[in-house]
Amino acid sequence: MTVSDPVVESVVATISRSATEIRQGLIGRRGTVDEENPSGETQAEADVWADELLGDRLAAIDGVGQYASEERAEIVDCGDDPSSTDAYAVAVDPLDGSSNLKSNNAMGTIFGVYDAALPARGDTLVAAGFVLYGPITTMVIATDELITEYELSGGERTVVDRDVTLPAEPVVYGFGGRVPDWPDDFRAYAREIESELKLRYGGALIGDVNQVLTYGGTFGYPGLESRPEGKLRLQFEGNPIGYVVERAGGRSSNGSQSLLTVEPDDLHDRTPVHVGNEELIDRLEDALA
Numbered sequence: 001m002t003v004s005d006p007v008v009e010s011v012v013a014t015i016s017r018s019a020t021e022i023r024q025g026l027i028g029r030r031g032t033v034d035e036e037n038p039s040g041e042t043q044a045e046a047d048v049w050a051d052e053l054l055g056d057r058l059a060a061i062d063g064v065g066q067y068a069s070e071e072r073a074e075i076v077d078c079g080d081d082p083s084s085t086d087a088y089a090v091a092v093d094p095l096d097g098s099s100n101l102k103s104n105n106a107m108g109t110i111f112g113v114y115d116a117a118l119p120a121r122g123d124t125l126v127a128a129g130f131v132l133y134g135p136i137t138t139m140v141i142a143t144d145e146l147i148t149e150y151e152l153s154g155g156e157r158t159v160v161d162r163d164v165t166l167p168a169e170p171v172v173y174g175f176g177g178r179v180p181d182w183p184d185d186f187r188a189y190a191r192e193i194e195s196e197l198k199l200r201y202g203g204a205l206i207g208d209v210n211q212v213l214t215y216g217g218t219f220g221y222p223g224l225e226s227r228p229e230g231k232l233r234l235q236f237e238g239n240p241i242g243y244v245v246e247r248a249g250g251r252s253s254n255g256s257q258s259l260l261t262v263e264p265d266d267l268h269d270r271t272p273v274h275v276g277n278e279e280l281i282d283r284l285e286d287a288l289a
Protein backbone atom coordinates (compact mmCIF):
# COMPACT_ATOMS: atom_id res chain seq x y z
CA MET A 1 0.00 0.00 0.00
CA THR A 2 1.65 3.23 -1.13
CA VAL A 3 0.80 6.90 -0.69
CA SER A 4 -0.58 8.58 -3.83
CA ASP A 5 1.47 11.80 -3.56
CA PRO A 6 4.85 10.85 -5.09
CA VAL A 7 6.91 13.20 -2.90
CA VAL A 8 5.24 11.98 0.30
CA GLU A 9 5.70 8.38 -0.89
CA SER A 10 9.42 9.07 -1.45
CA VAL A 11 9.70 10.54 2.06
CA VAL A 12 7.96 7.61 3.77
CA ALA A 13 9.81 5.07 1.62
CA THR A 14 13.12 6.70 2.55
CA ILE A 15 12.28 6.65 6.25
CA SER A 16 11.00 3.08 6.16
CA ARG A 17 14.11 1.88 4.27
CA SER A 18 16.36 3.76 6.71
CA ALA A 19 14.63 2.35 9.81
CA THR A 20 16.27 -1.06 9.64
CA GLU A 21 19.65 0.62 9.24
CA ILE A 22 18.97 3.01 12.10
CA ARG A 23 17.95 0.14 14.34
CA GLN A 24 21.13 -1.76 13.49
CA GLY A 25 23.27 1.38 13.84
CA LEU A 26 22.16 1.93 17.45
CA ILE A 27 24.55 -0.83 18.44
CA GLY A 28 27.74 0.82 19.63
CA ARG A 29 26.17 4.32 19.65
CA ARG A 30 24.53 4.31 23.07
CA GLY A 31 26.88 6.88 24.60
CA THR A 32 26.50 10.65 24.67
CA VAL A 33 28.48 13.24 22.74
CA ASP A 34 29.82 16.41 24.32
CA GLU A 35 27.16 18.56 22.61
CA GLU A 36 23.68 19.93 23.32
CA ASN A 37 20.81 20.09 20.85
CA PRO A 38 18.93 23.39 20.28
CA SER A 39 16.62 22.50 23.20
CA GLY A 40 19.62 22.36 25.55
CA GLU A 41 19.58 18.57 25.95
CA THR A 42 22.70 16.41 25.86
CA GLN A 43 22.79 14.57 22.56
CA ALA A 44 23.30 10.83 22.26
CA GLU A 45 25.77 9.66 19.64
CA ALA A 46 22.83 7.96 17.95
CA ASP A 47 20.78 11.23 17.85
CA VAL A 48 23.49 12.96 15.83
CA TRP A 49 24.11 9.98 13.60
CA ALA A 50 20.41 9.34 12.81
CA ASP A 51 19.88 13.06 12.06
CA GLU A 52 22.77 13.08 9.57
CA LEU A 53 21.60 9.89 7.90
CA LEU A 54 17.98 11.05 7.53
CA GLY A 55 18.96 14.63 6.67
CA ASP A 56 21.19 13.57 3.78
CA ARG A 57 18.56 11.24 2.34
CA LEU A 58 15.43 13.36 2.83
CA ALA A 59 17.06 16.58 1.61
CA ALA A 60 18.03 14.80 -1.64
CA ILE A 61 14.39 14.06 -2.57
CA ASP A 62 12.99 16.19 -5.41
CA GLY A 63 10.06 18.12 -4.02
CA VAL A 64 11.50 18.41 -0.49
CA GLY A 65 12.37 22.09 -0.08
CA GLN A 66 13.33 22.16 3.60
CA TYR A 67 14.65 19.64 6.13
CA ALA A 68 14.61 20.42 9.83
CA SER A 69 15.26 18.33 12.88
CA GLU A 70 15.22 18.49 16.65
CA GLU A 71 18.98 17.94 16.57
CA ARG A 72 20.05 20.95 14.48
CA ALA A 73 19.49 24.64 15.07
CA GLU A 74 18.87 25.75 11.50
CA ILE A 75 16.57 24.67 8.70
CA VAL A 76 18.36 23.06 5.75
CA ASP A 77 17.27 24.63 2.46
CA CYS A 78 17.34 21.87 -0.08
CA GLY A 79 15.38 23.10 -3.07
CA ASP A 80 12.32 25.22 -3.60
CA ASP A 81 10.78 27.37 -0.89
CA PRO A 82 7.68 25.51 0.43
CA SER A 83 5.83 28.79 1.03
CA SER A 84 5.81 29.84 -2.63
CA THR A 85 6.09 26.58 -4.58
CA ASP A 86 4.57 23.12 -4.37
CA ALA A 87 7.61 21.78 -2.49
CA TYR A 88 7.16 20.36 1.02
CA ALA A 89 9.08 20.82 4.26
CA VAL A 90 10.05 17.72 6.25
CA ALA A 91 10.52 17.96 10.03
CA VAL A 92 11.99 15.03 11.91
CA ASP A 93 12.68 13.85 15.45
CA PRO A 94 15.36 11.37 14.31
CA LEU A 95 15.37 9.42 17.57
CA ASP A 96 12.54 9.97 19.97
CA GLY A 97 13.11 8.74 23.51
CA SER A 98 16.85 8.44 23.00
CA SER A 99 17.45 8.47 26.78
CA ASN A 100 15.92 4.98 26.61
CA LEU A 101 19.00 3.80 24.66
CA LYS A 102 20.96 3.35 27.87
CA SER A 103 18.32 1.08 29.42
CA ASN A 104 17.49 -0.56 26.06
CA ASN A 105 13.84 0.43 25.94
CA ALA A 106 11.47 1.59 23.20
CA MET A 107 12.37 4.47 20.90
CA GLY A 108 11.01 5.98 17.72
CA THR A 109 11.55 8.21 14.71
CA ILE A 110 8.89 10.89 14.10
CA PHE A 111 8.26 12.77 10.85
CA GLY A 112 5.94 15.46 9.55
CA VAL A 113 5.55 16.59 5.93
CA TYR A 114 4.34 20.21 5.89
CA ASP A 115 2.90 22.03 2.89
CA ALA A 116 4.33 25.29 4.25
CA ALA A 117 7.67 26.79 5.19
CA LEU A 118 8.85 25.93 8.71
CA PRO A 119 8.00 26.72 11.40
CA ALA A 120 4.42 25.88 10.37
CA ARG A 121 1.03 25.15 11.89
CA GLY A 122 0.11 21.48 12.20
CA ASP A 123 -2.92 21.95 10.00
CA THR A 124 -0.55 22.41 7.04
CA LEU A 125 0.67 18.81 7.43
CA VAL A 126 -0.06 16.59 4.44
CA ALA A 127 1.40 13.52 6.12
CA ALA A 128 2.94 12.51 9.43
CA GLY A 129 3.86 9.34 11.22
CA PHE A 130 6.47 7.43 13.11
CA VAL A 131 8.65 4.37 13.30
CA LEU A 132 8.55 2.43 16.59
CA TYR A 133 11.67 0.42 17.45
CA GLY A 134 10.04 -2.13 19.76
CA PRO A 135 10.53 -5.90 19.81
CA ILE A 136 9.74 -5.51 16.11
CA THR A 137 9.92 -2.39 13.97
CA THR A 138 6.56 -0.91 13.02
CA MET A 139 5.58 2.26 11.20
CA VAL A 140 2.38 4.30 11.25
CA ILE A 141 1.78 6.59 8.28
CA ALA A 142 -1.08 9.09 8.26
CA THR A 143 -2.15 11.18 5.27
CA ASP A 144 -5.46 12.80 4.32
CA GLU A 145 -6.44 9.51 2.69
CA LEU A 146 -5.06 6.79 4.97
CA ILE A 147 -3.75 5.90 8.41
CA THR A 148 -2.00 2.59 8.18
CA GLU A 149 0.30 0.54 10.39
CA TYR A 150 3.08 -1.50 8.78
CA GLU A 151 5.69 -3.95 9.97
CA LEU A 152 9.13 -3.12 8.58
CA SER A 153 11.67 -5.72 7.65
CA GLY A 154 14.76 -5.18 5.52
CA GLY A 155 13.24 -2.16 3.80
CA GLU A 156 9.90 -3.91 3.10
CA ARG A 157 6.65 -2.46 4.51
CA THR A 158 3.90 -4.96 5.20
CA VAL A 159 0.45 -3.68 6.11
CA VAL A 160 -0.76 -4.93 9.50
CA ASP A 161 -3.64 -2.49 10.04
CA ARG A 162 -5.14 -0.76 7.02
CA ASP A 163 -7.21 1.71 9.02
CA VAL A 164 -5.77 2.53 12.44
CA THR A 165 -8.64 3.64 14.68
CA LEU A 166 -8.47 4.64 18.32
CA PRO A 167 -10.55 2.08 20.29
CA ALA A 168 -13.76 3.69 21.57
CA GLU A 169 -13.27 2.46 25.15
CA PRO A 170 -10.16 4.02 26.77
CA VAL A 171 -7.89 1.63 28.71
CA VAL A 172 -4.41 3.14 29.26
CA TYR A 173 -2.82 6.44 30.25
CA GLY A 174 0.70 7.83 30.52
CA PHE A 175 1.68 11.26 31.86
CA GLY A 176 5.18 12.74 31.71
CA GLY A 177 7.02 15.07 34.06
CA ARG A 178 7.57 14.78 37.81
CA VAL A 179 4.32 14.72 39.81
CA PRO A 180 5.43 17.50 42.24
CA ASP A 181 6.06 19.67 39.16
CA TRP A 182 2.50 19.25 37.83
CA PRO A 183 0.21 22.29 38.26
CA ASP A 184 -2.68 21.66 40.70
CA ASP A 185 -5.36 21.63 38.00
CA PHE A 186 -3.52 19.00 35.96
CA ARG A 187 -2.82 16.96 39.09
CA ALA A 188 -6.54 16.90 40.00
CA TYR A 189 -7.41 15.69 36.48
CA ALA A 190 -4.62 13.09 36.58
CA ARG A 191 -5.92 11.71 39.90
CA GLU A 192 -9.31 11.05 38.27
CA ILE A 193 -7.75 9.37 35.23
CA GLU A 194 -5.51 7.21 37.44
CA SER A 195 -8.58 5.79 39.15
CA GLU A 196 -10.20 4.93 35.81
CA LEU A 197 -7.40 3.70 33.51
CA LYS A 198 -4.25 1.59 33.63
CA LEU A 199 -0.79 3.22 33.73
CA ARG A 200 1.45 2.63 30.70
CA TYR A 201 4.47 4.95 30.67
CA GLY A 202 7.77 4.01 29.10
CA GLY A 203 9.44 7.42 28.62
CA ALA A 204 9.41 7.48 24.82
CA LEU A 205 6.56 9.51 23.32
CA ILE A 206 6.24 7.12 20.40
CA GLY A 207 6.07 4.00 22.57
CA ASP A 208 3.55 5.65 24.87
CA VAL A 209 1.39 7.05 22.07
CA ASN A 210 1.34 3.68 20.33
CA GLN A 211 -0.08 2.17 23.54
CA VAL A 212 -2.90 4.72 23.27
CA LEU A 213 -3.47 4.01 19.55
CA THR A 214 -3.60 0.28 20.30
CA TYR A 215 -5.72 0.20 23.47
CA GLY A 216 -7.41 3.62 23.65
CA GLY A 217 -6.76 6.15 26.40
CA THR A 218 -4.54 9.18 26.70
CA PHE A 219 -0.94 10.36 26.73
CA GLY A 220 0.01 13.73 28.18
CA TYR A 221 3.18 15.70 28.76
CA PRO A 222 1.73 18.74 30.53
CA GLY A 223 3.03 22.22 31.10
CA LEU A 224 5.00 22.08 34.37
CA GLU A 225 5.34 24.55 37.25
CA SER A 226 9.03 24.87 36.40
CA ARG A 227 8.41 24.95 32.65
CA PRO A 228 4.87 26.01 31.61
CA GLU A 229 5.66 25.32 27.95
CA GLY A 230 6.25 21.63 28.72
CA LYS A 231 9.02 19.51 27.25
CA LEU A 232 7.97 18.30 23.83
CA ARG A 233 8.57 20.22 20.62
CA LEU A 234 5.66 21.44 18.50
CA GLN A 235 7.20 21.02 15.02
CA PHE A 236 8.91 17.69 15.58
CA GLU A 237 6.68 15.94 18.14
CA GLY A 238 3.41 17.74 18.99
CA ASN A 239 2.16 18.43 15.47
CA PRO A 240 2.98 15.05 13.89
CA ILE A 241 1.57 13.11 16.85
CA GLY A 242 -1.49 15.37 17.01
CA TYR A 243 -2.08 14.77 13.30
CA VAL A 244 -1.78 10.97 13.67
CA VAL A 245 -4.12 10.77 16.67
CA GLU A 246 -6.70 13.11 15.11
CA ARG A 247 -6.62 11.06 11.89
CA ALA A 248 -7.22 7.93 14.04
CA GLY A 249 -10.41 9.52 15.40
CA GLY A 250 -9.02 11.04 18.60
CA ARG A 251 -8.19 14.58 19.74
CA SER A 252 -5.01 16.52 20.41
CA SER A 253 -4.59 19.56 22.64
CA ASN A 254 -2.04 21.93 24.08
CA GLY A 255 -4.37 22.26 27.08
CA SER A 256 -6.84 24.60 25.42
CA GLN A 257 -6.94 23.96 21.63
CA SER A 258 -5.96 21.39 19.02
CA LEU A 259 -2.19 21.19 18.62
CA LEU A 260 -2.76 21.55 14.88
CA THR A 261 -4.07 25.12 15.32
CA VAL A 262 -1.19 26.43 17.46
CA GLU A 263 0.75 29.28 15.79
CA PRO A 264 4.48 28.58 16.05
CA ASP A 265 6.95 31.35 16.89
CA ASP A 266 10.17 29.44 16.58
CA LEU A 267 11.33 26.18 14.99
CA HIS A 268 12.22 24.69 18.38
CA ASP A 269 9.13 25.88 20.32
CA ARG A 270 7.97 23.54 23.06
CA THR A 271 4.34 22.83 23.87
CA PRO A 272 2.27 20.84 26.34
CA VAL A 273 1.05 17.74 24.46
CA HIS A 274 -2.16 15.83 25.19
CA VAL A 275 -3.62 13.22 22.84
CA GLY A 276 -6.22 10.50 23.12
CA ASN A 277 -9.91 9.71 23.10
CA GLU A 278 -12.07 12.77 22.52
CA GLU A 279 -13.93 12.51 25.81
CA LEU A 280 -10.67 12.47 27.82
CA ILE A 281 -9.16 15.46 26.01
CA ASP A 282 -12.42 17.38 26.44
CA ARG A 283 -12.24 16.65 30.19
CA LEU A 284 -8.59 17.72 30.31
CA GLU A 285 -9.40 21.05 28.64
CA ASP A 286 -12.30 21.59 31.08
CA ALA A 287 -9.98 20.82 34.01
CA LEU A 288 -7.35 23.33 32.82
CA ALA A 289 -9.84 26.07 31.81
Ligand SMILES: O=P(O)(O)OC[C@H]1O[C@](O)(COP(=O)(O)O)[C@@H](O)[C@@H]1O
Nearest residue numbers: 095096097098099176177203204205
Ligand atom coordinates in the same frame (compact mmCIF):
# COMPACT_ATOMS: atom_id res chain seq x y z
O1 LIG B 1 12.00 11.57 30.82
P1 LIG B 1 10.67 12.25 30.82
O2 LIG B 1 10.66 13.57 31.50
O3 LIG B 1 9.56 11.34 31.25
O4 LIG B 1 10.45 12.66 29.28
C1 LIG B 1 10.04 11.73 28.35
C2 LIG B 1 9.71 12.41 27.08
O5 LIG B 1 10.88 13.03 26.56
C3 LIG B 1 11.17 12.49 25.29
O6 LIG B 1 12.12 11.47 25.42
C4 LIG B 1 11.72 13.62 24.44
O7 LIG B 1 12.06 13.19 23.16
P2 LIG B 1 13.59 13.08 22.66
O8 LIG B 1 14.16 11.83 23.23
O9 LIG B 1 13.39 13.03 21.19
O10 LIG B 1 14.29 14.32 23.14
C5 LIG B 1 9.84 11.89 24.79
O11 LIG B 1 10.01 10.82 23.92
C6 LIG B 1 9.19 11.44 26.07
O12 LIG B 1 7.80 11.49 26.00
Ligand SMILES: [Mg+2]
Nearest residue numbers: 093096097237
Ligand atom coordinates in the same frame (compact mmCIF):
# COMPACT_ATOMS: atom_id res chain seq x y z
MG1 LIG C 1 11.27 13.15 20.96
Ligand SMILES: [Mg+2]
Nearest residue numbers: 093095096097
Ligand atom coordinates in the same frame (compact mmCIF):
# COMPACT_ATOMS: atom_id res chain seq x y z
MG1 LIG D 1 14.81 13.05 19.70
